[in-house]
Amino acid sequence: MTAIVGAQPHVTIHGTSLREVLRKIVLYAFAIPLAILFTIPFIFSVGSSLKAVSEIHAFPPTLLPAVPQWANYVSVFQIRGVPFERFYLNSAVITGSALAGTVVTAAISAYGFARFRWPGRDFMFMVLLSTLVLPEEVVLIPKFLMFNNVPKAIIGKTLIDTYWPLILPSWFGGGAFNVFLLRQFFLQVPRELDEAAVIDGASSWQIFWKIMLPLSRPALATVAIFSFLGTWNDFIHPLIYLNSSDKFPLSLGLRYFQQQPTDTLEPREHLLMAASLLMVAPAIAIYLGAQRYFVRGIVMSGIKG
Amino acid sequence: MVSDDALRRTAPLLAARRGMRAKDFTGWLWASPWILGFVLWTLGPMVWSLYLAFTQYNIIRAPQFVGFDNFLRAIQGIDRLFWPSLTRTFTWAIVMVPLSLTGSLLAALLLNQGLRGTAVLRTLFFITSLTPAVALAVLWRWIYQPDFGGLNYVLRQLGVVSPPAWLADQNLAMPSLMVMTLWGAIGGGTMLIFLAGLQGVPQELYEAAEIDGAGRWARFRNVTLPMLTPTIFFNLVIGVIGALRTFTTAFVATGGGPNYSTWFYILHLYQTAFQNLELGYASALAWVFFVLVVGLTTVNLRMSRRWVYYESEGSS
Numbered sequence: 266m267t268a269i270v271g272a273q274p275h276v277t278i279h280g281t282s283l284r285e286v287l288r289k290i291v292l293y294a295f296a297i298p299l300a301i302l303f304t305i306p307f308i309f310s311v312g313s314s315l316k317a318v319s320e321i322h323a324f325p326p327t328l329l330p331a332v333p334q335w336a337n338y339v340s341v342f343q344i345r346g347v348p349f350e351r352f353y354l355n356s357a358v359i360t361g362s363a364l365a366g367t368v369v370t371a372a373i374s375a376y377g378f379a380r381f382r383w384p385g386r387d388f389m390f391m392v393l394l395s396t397l398v399l400p401e402e403v404v405l406i407p408k409f410l411m412f413n414n415v416p417k418a419i420i421g422k423t424l425i426d427t428y429w430p431l432i433l434p435s436w437f438g439g440g441a442f443n444v445f446l447l448r449q450f451f452l453q454v455p456r457e458l459d460e461a462a463v464i465d466g467a468s469s470w471q472i473f474w475k476i477m478l479p480l481s482r483p484a485l486a487t488v489a490i491f492s493f494l495g496t497w498n499d500f501i502h503p504l505i506y507l508n509s510s511d512k513f514p515l516s517l518g519l520r521y522f523q524q525q526p527t528d529t530l531e532p533r534e535h536l537l538m539a540a541s542l543l544m545v546a547p548a549i550a551i552y553l554g555a556q557r558y559f560v561r562g563i564v565m566s567g568i569k570g
Numbered sequence: 571m572v573s574d575d576a577l578r579r580t581a582p583l584l585a586a587r588r589g590m591r592a593k594d595f596t597g598w599l600w601a602s603p604w605i606l607g608f609v610l611w612t613l614g615p616m617v618w619s620l621y622l623a624f625t626q627y628n629i630i631r632a633p634q635f636v637g638f639d640n641f642l643r644a645i646q647g648i649d650r651l652f653w654p655s656l657t658r659t660f661t662w663a664i665v666m667v668p669l670s671l672t673g674s675l676l677a678a679l680l681l682n683q684g685l686r687g688t689a690v691l692r693t694l695f696f697i698t699s700l701t702p703a704v705a706l707a708v709l710w711r712w713i714y715q716p717d718f719g720g721l722n723y724v725l726r727q728l729g730v731v732s733p734p735a736w737l738a739d740q741n742l743a744m745p746s747l748m749v750m751t752l753w754g755a756i757g758g759g760t761m762l763i764f765l766a767g768l769q770g771v772p773q774e775l776y777e778a779a780e781i782d783g784a785g786r787w788a789r790f791r792n793v794t795l796p797m798l799t800p801t802i803f804f805n806l807v808i809g810v811i812g813a814l815r816t817f818t819t820a821f822v823a824t825g826g827g828p829n830y831s832t833w834f835y836i837l838h839l840y841q842t843a844f845q846n847l848e849l850g851y852a853s854a855l856a857w858v859f860f861v862l863v864v865g866l867t868t869v870n871l872r873m874s875r876r877w878v879y880y881e882s883e884g885s886s
Contacts (some may be wrong), residue, residue, distance in 0.1 A: 292685055300695075303694055306709060306753060377597050377600025400815055402839060404615035405840075405856065406619055407618035408615050438643075520708075520822055523708055523711075545705050548701075553694070
């Protein structure tokens with residue numbers, strides 16, 4: 266606007282037009298309160314997690330503790346009847362195993378879709394795309410039965426209340442989204458590279474291992490991050506498959522902790538907040554550490570979707 | 571085995587594309603983990619679930635065929651929670667999808683203005699979306715806590731004598747859930763996808779519009795918005811499905827209460843299947859849900875032809 270009506274003289278501050286300065290002021294006037302609004306719930310929960318027991322139910326309540334009680338973060342691991350360190354470990358085991366399966370088998374499957382021509386490939390790819398919008402809830406019941414009835418018939422015992430139902434499916438392609446993401450990435454690797462390798466006598470396995478994987482590190486990292494967040498945050502599957510509290514991952518453990526009967530004389534919201542934040546922390550750490558890949562992965566899903 | 575050098579030397583010789591040498595079988599073999607997974611964890615279970623939908627089954631006794639009874643039980647309202655939970659879930663989607671799409675778009679527009687501190691702002695917006703649903707529910711339950719929670723503390727400071735009980739109030743539980751869900755949703759993946767869409771709008775279009783005398787609003791209305799329709803469409807489809815699937819936040823924050831006021835469809839499905847062990851009827855519920863979601867997505871796709879603008883042979 267300012268460029269076209271440039272004929273009239275306009276006020277400038279350090280070479281920036283007044284209009285531009287005003288625009289910035291208005292934008293900041295939106296941005297800053299918005300940022301505060303987004304952050305306050307976090308500040309409140311961090312504040313609560315650091316309060317002394319006496320401050321939790323103090324009236325009137327306070328936003329921040331008088332003296333931060335860092336020891337609360339140790340106490341979380343010492344609550345009677347709530348084996349929090351166990352939950353943490355369980356989450357790590359489940360997430361790690363599912364993540365490994367996802368990265369390995371999604372890469373293998375994606376390579377098959379990206380680099381080979383086979384009868385039915387395009388059809389299968391359409392099927393893969395359509396499963397992206399399939400609500401997982403439809404197969405919740407039969408999957409439960411597959412881990413209950415089928416192993417009972419074959420090996421004589423159920424796999425319910427074990428980690429198998431939470432890990433095994435990840436070892437079969439690791440989900441359509443991840444296969445799709447990696448396929449898109451593999452397609453961008455110049456074909457000349459594998460053709461040259463074929464001339465040198467390389468097998469398809471060697472091409473996959475020595476060319477595709479090393480060149481696709483960013484995409485593999487993206488898939489690993491998505492898989493991590495998906496499993497770490499998953500609630501409904503552990504809820505259905507696990508019964509014994511000592512097998513709970515953090516998501517179930519947190520709810521288990523929350524549902525422990527409350528002793529009114531001994532509030533524990535500060536510990537509940539500390540526990541929640543301990544569950545959020547790895548996700549935030551990973552995001553901050555791998556922001557580049559992460560953002561690119563999300564963006565890719567939108568652009569190519 | 572294959573050195574970079576060897577690759578560099580032989581690559582130009584092979585610039586002319588060769589036909590695929592690998593036999594068909596190799597490709598199948600590579601893709602087989604996903605194909606096998608699809609059959610094992612999607613196709614097979616769907617067929618099984620369709621069969622169960624026509625039976626009465628409680629795990630202990632073998633399934634008994636009951637014809638359309640399960641579907642009738644739902645549709646005729648014999649299950650008194652079916653219609654309320656279904657309409658509640660759709661109302662939720664109708665309210666939440668526009669709010670979260672608009673909010674995310676506005677946040678993305680704000681981040682696209684080249685302000686100083688954009689990276690910090692983006693991180694602040696985004697971090698909330700990383701909060702696991704369970705942690706989010708636990709956190710907000712404490713914020714909404716009537717006596718000691720942060721929200722009522724602020725309200726009391728502002729002079730409200732008896733602030734409401736939020737999640738524990740039958741009339742306010744739903745709006746309260748909406749607010750906490752929006753907190754986690756706006757600024758997440760949807761916003762990032764919008765941001766990428768905004769940055770993908772060719773600069774020449776803006777320049778051309780500016781030369782034609784288009785103001786800021788006209789440029790947004792006639793350049794940004796049309797160019798953004800494919801992104802809006804993508805976010806809409808994903809957003810609708812996500813909203814209809816709402817479970818964890820409600821399950822942990824309110825447990826469906828008070829007085830079933832936040833009893834969502836998937837909550838009903840879970841309760842029917844895994845608490846009441848009515849697996850046949852729950853499978854029917856699952857299939858009704860599946861058909862509705864597929865139907866809605868198809869409608870969305872059809873309608874998209876009217877309003878989504880696809881640049882001919884886009885760059886991506």
